[in-house]
Amino acid sequence: MTVRVRFAPSPTGHLHVGSARTALYNWLFARNRGGVFILRSDDTDTERSEVEYHEDILSGLRWMGLDWDEGLEVGGPHGTYRQSDRLDRYRQAAEELVAAGHAYYDLATPEQLEESRKAAQSENRSPAYRGEYRGEGVVPGKPIRFAMRRPHATEFEDLVRGSVRFDHDDVDDFVILRSDGTPTYHLASTVDDVDFGITHVVRGEDILPSTPKHIALTTALGAPPATYAHLALINGPDGKKLSKRHGHTSLRAYREMGYLPEAISNYLAILGWAPGPDEEIVSLDTMVERFDLADVSRNPAVFDLAKLEWMNGVYIRAMAVPDFVGRSLPLAEAGLGRTLDAGERTLFEAVAPLIQERAKLLTEVPEQTRFLFTDPIEYDPGSWDKVMTKPEAVVAVEGAIARLDALSDWSTGSIEEALRGMLDEHGLSAGKGLQPIRVAVTGSSVSPPLFESLEALGRERSLARLQEAAGRLRA
RNA sequence: GCCCCCAUCGUCCAGCGGCCUAGGACGCCGGCCUUUCAAGCCGGCAACACGGGUUCGAAUCCCGUUGGGGGCACCA
Numbered sequence: 001m002t003v004r005v006r007f008a009p010s011p012t013g014h015l016h017v018g019s020a021r022t023a024l025y026n027w028l029f030a031r032n033r034g035g036v037f038i039l040r041s042d043d044t045d046t047e048r049s050e051v052e053y054h055e056d057i058l059s060g061l062r063w064m065g066l067d068w069d070e071g072l073e074v075g076g077p078h079g080t081y082r083q084s085d086r087l088d089r090y091r092q093a094a095e096e097l098v099a100a101g102h103a104y105y106d107l108a109t110p111e112q113l114e115e116s117r118k119a120a121q122s123e124n125r126s127p128a129y130r131g132e133y134r135g136e137g138v139v140p141g142k143p144i145r146f147a148m149r150r151p152h153a154t155e156f157e158d159l160v161r162g163s164v165r166f167d168h169d170d171v172d173d174f175v176i177l178r179s180d181g182t183p184t185y186h187l188a189s190t191v192d193d194v195d196f197g198i199t200h201v202v203r204g205e206d207i208l209p210s211t212p213k214h215i216a217l218t219t220a221l222g223a224p225p226a227t228y229a230h231l232a233l234i235n236g237p238d239g240k241k242l243s244k245r246h247g248h249t250s251l252r253a254y255r256e257m258g259y260l261p262e263a264i265s266n267y268l269a270i271l272g273w274a275p276g277p278d279e280e281i282v283s284l285d286t287m288v289e290r291f292d293l294a295d296v297s298r299n300p301a302v303f304d305l306a307k308l309e310w311m312n313g314v315y316i317r318a319m320a321v322p323d324f325v326g327r328s329l330p331l332a333e334a335g336l337g338r339t340l341d342a343g344e345r346t347l348f349e350a351v352a353p354l355i356q357e358r359a360k361l362l363t364e365v366p367e368q369t370r371f372l373f374t375d376p377i378e379y380d381p382g383s384w385d386k387v388m389t390k391p392e393a394v395v396a397v398e399g400a401i402a403r404l405d406a407l408s409d410w411s412t413g414s415i416e417e418a419l420r421g422m423l424d425e426h427g428l429s430a431g432k433g434l435q436p437i438r439v440a441v442t443g444s445s446v447s448p449p450l451f452e453s454l455e456a457l458g459r460e461r462s463l464a465r466l467q468e469a470a471g472r473l474r475a
Numbered sequence: 476g477c478c479c480c481c482a483u484c485g486u487c488c489a490g491c492g493g494c495c496u497a498g499g500a501c502g503c504c505g506g507c508c509u510u511u512c513a514a515g516c517c518g519g520c521a522a523c524a525c526g527g528g529u530u531c532g533a534a535u536c537c538c539g540u541u542g543g544g545g546g547c548a549c550c551a
Contacts, residue, residue, distance in 0.1 A: 010551050045550060106549095117547095126477045127547065143549050161480070170478045170547085178549040185551045209479060209546040232481075232544085239543065267487095270500090274488050278499040297488075300544060304486050307501040317514075358513035368512095387511095419510090434510040446512045 003035025004199045006071070007061075008042045008189065011053040014250035015060035017303070018204065018234045018242060021268040025231060026202045027066045028269070028291035038196060039071035040081040044188050049084075060251040064265045065284055070196075078196055083188045090183035093191050093221065094144045094176050098136070102220040103176060105135035105142045131173040144177040146186075146217060154212035159200070159229035159293040166212040174213055186210065190217040193226060202229045202293065205300075229293045232272060232300040242303050254308075258331070258363030263312040272297045281314060313360040324356045325349055328365040335366030336373055347372050350456045354448040371442040372456060377465055383445035393436040394473050395426050400437050401466045410459045416451040440469030 007023040009015065030037035039061070043049040058072065070076030080086060097103035108116070112133060120127040131145050148168045155165040176187035183191075193201060193214075201214075208230045215225045236246030243249060248257070254264055265284060269275070273296050275282045282290075316324065329348060333339050340348060348369060355368045371377055387393060399422040407418050423433045438450050441462055447453060454462050 008551095012551075042551065048550075110549095121476055124476065128477085145549095164479075166479070172547075175549050180549080182549085184549065189551085204545095205480070206545055207551080210551095230480085235544080237486080241544080271487065274499095277489050280488075280500060299481050301488090302486055304501065307487070310501055313514085355513095360513085383511095416510090423510095430510050438511060442511095444511090448512090450510055 001199060003030060003033040004038065004197050005030045005035060005202055006038040006040050006193070006196065006198050007068075008040040008192070009057050010042045010045060010048075011050060011057060012045060012048040013053055014252050015057045016242075016249050017251055017254070017264075017268065018249075020060060020064065020251045020264075021234065021271065022202065022204055022231060023061055023066060024064065024265060024268055025273075025291075025293070025296070027068075028287055029200065029202060029229075029293055030069075031288040032291045035199075036069045037067075038076070038081065038198070039068040039074070040192060040196075041072055041083065042185065042189060043082060043084050044183055044185060046084065046182075056250075056252060060255075063255060064251075064261050081196075083183075083192065086188070086192070087182060089195075090188050090191055091177060091181055094183065094187060095138075097146065097176070097220055098138075098144060100220070101147075103144050103146045104131065105137075105139035106131050106145045106173075106175070107133035107135045107139065107142060126170040128168075128170050129172045141179050143175045143179045145173040146176050146213070146220070148173055148213075148216060154215050156211065156215060156225070156228060158208075158211075159202075159227060160232075160296045161205075161208070161230055161298060164208070164211070166209070168212070171212050176217070186213050186217065190214050191221065194218055194221050194223040198226050200229060200293075201226045202231065205230045205232050229296070231296065232298055234271060235300050235302050237302055237304075239300075239302065246303070247305065258361035258365075259308070259312050260315045260327075260362070263308065263315040266315075267308045267311050271301045271303070281311070309360045316356060316359050316362070319356065321353050321356065325352050328352065328355075328362050331362055332366045332369050332373075335370065340373065344373055347456050351448050351453065354452055358448075368448060371444075371447065371453070375461070376468065377441075377443045379439065380444045383439050383443070387435045387439045387445050388469070388473060390432070390436070392426075392428055392432050394470070396422070396428060396433045396436040397440050397466055397470050397473060399426055399433075400440075401463065401470060404454075404459070404466070405463060407459075410455065412451045412455045415454050419451070436469075437466070441465050 005026045007026045009019055027037050029035070041054060068074060071081040094103060098105065108131070113129065116129055116132065117127045131147065135142060148171050150168045152168045153165055154168070155163065158164050174186055175184050177183055211228055211230070218225045234242045236242045238246070248254060251264070262283070266282060269287050270280050273291070274280070275287060275290050325348070329340070329345070332348060351369060351372065355365055359365060359368070400419060403418040403422045404415065407414055419434070419437070423430060426433070434450055435445060438447055439445055441450070441457065442453060
């Protein structure tokens with residue numbers, strides 16, 4: 001049987017990195033098995049759903065390199081993959097379930113419901129609600145609940161958790177159709193999974209406790225239950241569910257911070273799964289080859305930003321230079337607020353490889369290249385205080401002016417030779433003597449390699465900056 | 476309160492009864508290289524939560540304890 005999986009986010013927020021990983025695992029599983037990956041929108045919560053989020057989710061998935069075979073913007077045999085378009089289907093299903101005796105209109109008032117829950121709790125029983133106030137015919141203004149079979153239990157083999165069992169005494173008779181006639185998540189999601197022929201439901205562990213409800217519903221709908229796989233959640237450094245207070249949680253945020261999609265998908269995949277012993281830098285293709293839900297870890301993983309950063313650096317260094325230029329040039333231009341002309345582009349291309357070797361984030365490129373395109377240079381106050389207040393600063397800067405001014409061949413090699421001569425002349429170490437020149441020319445104590453930077457900047461601008469710094473030092 | 480899930484270095488993962496004096500990666504510490512910052516190279520610190528079983532033999536299987544996480548909506 002062909003594997004059919006689905007990723008079914010609710011457009012009630014930006015695509016969360018945890019959801020992104022769920023999507024990735026679904027996709028990997030489908031691709032590994034030669035199956036079908038379906039993208040659906042679980043937007044039954046019309047209050048909180050927004051188009052902006054809907055689009056964020058689609059673009060996030062595409063950015064990661066995931067594609068889908070059926071569903072949103074692709075279509076397929078089911079016409080629509082948006083739950084808000086299928087409201088009639090869900091209502092009809094709910095009514096059929098009532099007719100078949102699997103569900104009932106709940107006549108209870110909110111007070112009676114509350115009372116029932118309190119009673120259970122005070123008796124140290126599970127507060128599972130049993131719907132003591134049933135109505136059979138159509139009762140407008142009342143919600144429909146699914147009647148869990150009791151006494152009974154649901155037991156199933158979860159692909160990642162193994163055998164799981166829930167006693168129905170601990171499971172609510174849950175609402176499937178709200179009193180306003182709209183479906184709840186349980187109904188809509190299950191009906192869709194049945195209608196779309198989903199064979200494997202791969203989702204977060206947070207809905208593991210709802211699984212007996214979904215299995216009961218599926219069976220009542222007359223379909224064989226899907227195989228389930230519940231993924232452990234991603235936690236913050238404190239071991240609690242990853243949330244805003246740990247930093248950024250949306251995929252978009254990482255994208256904007258300068259992370260590469262290859263690094264993100266690789267890191268997310270590694271968080272709870274190993275492509276092989278002692279191997280963790282792997283392409284999407286390799287992941288597809290090796291992925292299996294049975295190998296996914298059962299314990300929750302802590303999101304480690306430091307490791308993500310390291311991995312991003314690995315991917316940046318692995319890029320072909322033109323590719324690096326292509327991806328980082330727009331960032332540099334955005335940082336400057338203008339486009340670069342042909343000459344400036346050449347400068348950018350000259351220093352880009354030097355930055356590529358040392359950057360962990362693409363967003364480091366604008367700050368590292370700024371000195372090439374901004375006149376007059378802005379000095380970083382911290383760097384100035386740290387370097388230019390030292391006694392050797394004046395000597396080094398003025399020595400550099402003298403040597404470089406006399407230089408006939410303006411190339412990295414000659415510049416290095418000239419400046420090293422200056423260091424010797426004044427008895428300065430490279431560490432001490434070159435830093436003031438770096439600050440004078442780039443504005444910062446952290447920059448691409450100095451001699452190359454000087455060559456790129458050109459004689460005239462380099463000397464002007466050294467003069468400018470010398471003037472400030474004298475003042 | 477009730478239910479469920481989980482448990483190997485600080486973090487992620489390997490280990491699926493003997494190959495384990497427990498391996499890799501990130502991070503951290505020290506060193507080398509070095510014009511800053513990185514990168515690279517070398518070395519180091521660091522874990523099987525605890526208690527019972529099962530077995531000739533347990534990180535690996537079973538039970539319990541403890542600890543952590545998730546869920547208990549007319550939200551998904």
